[in-house]
Amino acid sequence: MMILIGEVTLFIFLFLFVIAIIMAVLIVTSIRSGQVFFPALLRPFLVLMEGFVKSICTFLGIEPGELLRFLIRLDNRMNTKAFADIPPSERAIFLPQCLRSAKCPAHLTPEGLVCVGCGRCSLGTGIPKMKSLGYHVFIIPGSTFIKRMVKQYHPKAIVGVGCLMEVKEGLEMCNRIGLIGMGVVTVKDGCVETIVNWQDIFDVIRIGIDPSSIPKDFDVSPN
Numbered sequence: 001m002m003i004l005i006g007e008v009t010l011f012i013f014l015f016l017f018v019i020a021i022i023m024a025v026l027i028v029t030s031i032r033s034g035q036v037f038f039p040a041l042l043r044p045f046l047v048l049m050e051g052f053v054k055s056i057c058t059f060l061g062i063e064p065g066e067l068l069r070f071l072i073r074l075d076n077r078m079n080t081k082a083f084a085d086i087p088p089s090e091r092a093i094f095l096p097q098c099l100r101s102a103k104c105p106a107h108l109t110p111e112g113l114v115c116v117g118c119g120r121c122s123l124g125t126g127i128p129k130m131k132s133l134g135y136h137v138f139i140i141p142g143s144t145f146i147k148r149m150v151k152q153y154h155p156k157a158i159v160g161v162g163c164l165m166e167v168k169e170g171l172e173m174c175n176r177i178g179l180i181g182m183g184v185v186t187v188k189d190g191c192v193e194t195i196v197n198w199q200d201i202f203d204v205i206r207i208g209i210d211p212s213s214i215p216k217d218f219d220v221s222p223n
């Protein structure tokens with residue numbers, strides 16, 4: 001009996017090990033090619049074996065940042081269809097306060113910072129564009145605001161902008177609480193005057209919206 005249990009345990013261990021290697025090879029191939037292969041297969045296995053698969057990817061020469069970026073892309077890809085089905089009025093976007101100017105005059109309120117459009121940073125022109133599509137827009141100093149605003153406004157889908165770790169953790173939170181999440185990673189991180197590629201935000205927020213209802217100059221990136 002003990003031998004049988006030992007053999008079954010060994011078989012399960014070997015099976016999981018082989019699966020983890022296949023997942024890691026799929027991830028490495030996806031990262032190298034810029035595509036996402038078998039996302040529906042990758043995601044559930046990654047939830048179960050993320051740590052192990054990460055270790056193999058590191059062994060295969062994938063940088064932790066590259067892997068995080070891929071995991072965010074995978075989540076976005078998997079959530080795109082569900083996100084498209086939610087009208088913008090039931091979506092919210094959370095922008096990190098570090099995107100604003102170091103001389104920002106906005107005051108902190110219980111709903112985050114309220115931009116007064118002073119023109120010192122791109123948020124002043126970017127936020128009205130998002131609102132024009134129907135989004136609830138928040139500039140937040142920390143992730144606790146997301147939870148509070150989600151409780152208060154009950155959006156069905158959210159877009160989170162931030163550095164790699166913030167976006168990854170935000171998407172994990174969305175998965176935990178059953179919220180549809182899409183992530184946009186900033187191109188320069190840090191604590192002040194970070195930079196986002198506005199086209200990355202526009203590409204996400206316009207998903208599922210009838211193109212004819214989007215203003216012609218919508219894609220012009222704010223300065």
Ligand code: SF4
Pocket residue numbers: 100101103104105106114115116117118119120121122123124125
């Ligand atoms: S445009 Fe808005 S967010 Fe940017 S610095 Fe001015 S008030 Fe602050």
